[in-house]
Amino acid sequence: MAILARLGFSMNVDLEDVKVKGISDISDEDINFSKRFGYTMKLIGIAQRDGEKVEVSVQPTLLPDHHPLSSVNNEFNAVYVYGSAVGETMFYGPGAGSLPTATAVVSDLVAVMKNMRLGVNGSGFIAPQFEKKIKSSSEIFAQQFFRIHVRDQVGAFSRITSIFFLKEASALKRSFSFL
Secondary structure (H helix, E strand, O other): OHHHHHHHHOEOOOHHHOEEOOOOOOOHHHHHHHHHOOEEEEEEEEEEEEOOEEEEEEEEEEEEOOOHHHHOOOOEEEEEEEEOOOEEEEEEEEOOOHHHHHHHHHHHHHHHHHHHHHOOOOOOOOOOOEOOOEOOHHHOOOOOOOOOOOOOOOOHHHHHHHHHHHOOOOOOOOOOOOO
16 A cells, blocks of 8 residues: 555655554444445545645455445456546456466566666666655544444443444444344
8 A cells, every 4th residue: 555655645654654554443233234234344545635744554444335436356456546637547457366366476586586687776766755744543534433332221322322433423324234
């Protein structure tokens, strides 16, 4: 993501600037609930400009089933881009499968050996044009989904919403599933 953000926004983006949350806290139950409500869970890398600042992250994300990235599976990868000049576009193809990975590794080794024989370090990036301005975690606002187990008793929902109210979190959309 750091490389894509650097290329896309022409600013230095270091690995430390990428906020990363893995999938270790995601359960099968989370995935099944998301499917029931029309969402697909994917580990998504995000590089997004907001004014002069850029958000760069990798995190589990719920995508609506109709979103183009929802259909990217197995060894395939995709880059979904929105630009004011081109609108929405998606680049899609094989990624982390054994053959594409082996091909990329061999290609990189050949390039390194060639550069060593020529006495060069390879090609560098184009110099960034803009000063690095990365959004801090406290500046990033996103929708969150909570799956909460409660007893079916009077007042349970009001107690939960009061906690959200105290933390100044708005519950704009409520979905209930009784099992």
